[in-house]
Amino acid sequence: MAAPDLAAEVEQRVLQLCGEFKQGITYQIIQNDMPTLKLQHIVEIINKLLATSRIDMLKKDDDVLVFKLRDPGSLHRVKGAEPEEQVVYKIIEESGTQGIWAREIRAKSNLHLNTVDKVLRKLESKKLIKSFNSVSAPKKKTYLLYNLEPDRSLTGGAWYSDQHFDSEFVDILNQQCWRFLEQRAVRARQVAGGPIAVRNASYVASKEVLKHISDLGITKVQLSIEDIETILETLVFDGKVERSVASEGAEGVKLYRAVTGLLPTPTLMCIPCGVCPLIKECDDVGNVTPIKCRYMKEWLDLEW
């Protein structure tokens, strides 16, 4: 632990920095400003400032944490409001991008459910908060501050449109990714230099797949590497693709390649009985018998 006066000094400096950079500061900025300070100390100070609500912590798109002076205005806006409103607002604010359900607000605020409902409606009409339905519990309303975007885990990320899982979109991506990998594998067979070279040539990094998919222009949403890897994983589960990991610098890169199945379609599935919905009922007597079978007849008379 740093000496108390030093801590106070650093605290001041951090606040000052926040004041200077209106769009917020990162660890990097603090570190550059006070190079002698250890990261651990910075974390301590930041935590303290967060705990006393002097600054806010936000996450940028690229996962970098950003700190901002707490906008006094936000409290301001509810200032004139009734104490219930203030309490509820605060609770919602604390829940951040995760949002919170009315029921939980009631539990935390000790207010009557009716009151909570009323307050929520009021705040909503003042455009201080907003509600939305999360994909995991579509029936329940989740509240969060008006200017925040709900967390990915609630919206479901790229795969959801209007809280509905967009399975068509996923299917298309699944097919396109496979086609891409498959083309690569076909081309790889021409590579000279032994089977390992062939195999290596058939591997594609997830980054490259992402680029290909973006270039195709089939998606309006910007997909991340993780998104595309999720799709590629489905191909792995389809048994069509294999994953491997290579190291590029310090990081591991996921590589994928199309593979052929070990066996062709089994004959059982090429005869009507294999795909027959009635196989359990089919017997020598009764209405479903191999002799009367329509499927058999169609299959055998197919070429004539």
Add this chain to the structure above:
Amino acid sequence: MSCNLQKCCYKILNEYFGDIVARVGDALFQKGLNPLKVICAHTKLPYSKVSEALAVLVQHNLVTWEEWRPQIPGYTLLHDRILLILRFPRYVYLVREQYGEEGEMVVDVLLKEGQATASSIIITSCIKLYEAATDESAVAKGSLEQKHIVVRNHLLKLIENEFIQRCPSPQDSSVPVPVLSIKEDQLYSLPSELLDLKALQQEIQLRRAGNTKPAVTHPDAQIYWRVNYDRFHIEFRDSEIRNCVVRRVDPLAGECLGAMLKVSYTRSDPWASSMNVVTASEIRDQLKDLKYLDQYLKILEDDSGGCVQKVGDAGGGQYRLNMANAYETMTHTLIDNIVQERFGSKAARIFRLIRKHRMMEQDQIGELSMIGKKEANLLSYRLLHDNFLRIHEQRKTLAPSPANKIIYLFHVDMNSVVRMILEWCYKGLYNLMVQREMRANYNRRLLEKRTRVDTIVENLKQSGGSEEQIQEVEEMVTPSERSLVEQVLSTQDKLFDAETGLDDTVFILQMYLYYQMQKE
């Protein structure tokens, strides 16, 4: 014991040996080990018929006996062997590939006979080969004269390579229930003094001259031979794996695996789930001109479904072949394919996902498979309903309380799925056979007419009938009949091919179950 298998066996026996044998076989299938009298009572057939039928079954290695009560034999049906009858074309084909026409004929004759003496195998094969060769004047006469020696050599080779083995014989044939046995070293050796080449040639000539029962005695009259199915199955098993590798990688990888198998067999029991270690340099000796052997070994290690395992670095790398793994992977692929065809690719994804994770909760399935929650649920429950998935209830504590939610975990019980698919295969086989029989019966008159006309034409041609005569006879079959015959024959072929194909699936699944049993 499954009723589908029973029906299959009945159909096969019926097709190959007729109704009475089939009924006796069926009775034995249902009742298990039983003496003659009980079989008679059960089938309501006379004594003599049943014993005849049993003799046929014994002759074809489909029934064994043991002492049931003192002095009374009881008979058991080897139902697995009956299914092997469907595999006969494959056996014959394999020998043809490896040993040519003469070898093929030897195995073909032996399969039809069940058990036969070496001399009768050679004689029958030779006569058939002569018959096949008559139209081709290209075959020099001289080589035909020596055919029996060529055939004998092939027989010897087949015995030496254990495709054919000697039948056990009774030690003491005076007792009512003789016990069959054979010494280990006699199984695969045919002593040369047992074959009298002169007598063979004599008999062949006599028979060709039209004498059906020549009185030539052969020294090996008491020594019978039969096909060693297991040896064939080793070949099938290996070629299945090799085919997989060829599909996955390329033909050279298949060759590489073939060489590994060859070296492995010199030092391991071919039926062990995991073979003894071979080194890269030994494989190199087998494959002198393969350019990228080391690379192929590496690839096989990753891509052979667990068949090739690296166990050390000595001798340029030590490898072990694990057949049990290979068949496990193959069976997984097979079942995946089946799920895919039957329920669609999304269901297959779910199925594979659950198999890989062993146990899975409903919510996880939807998330990882990237299938909408509703659809994922629907598909999992369809798979559950059709017994591809099982459900496992998990409670946190045993005490029932509303807060204590029950967790439902999906999982795959592979062995039971495999058994179920096997049942389906049997059922499919049966249905195909029923269909084939029905269609043949339905068109019997037509087919018979066709055969009749064909024989007449053939005879006319041989006896030098004029073009006109031949044409006249041929016109007895109208064009529409002709095309119908074509159609019937082609459907028969299609059904037959499907039966053989199904047997292939059966083979893989049986191998899987065999290795699973070894594990326990």
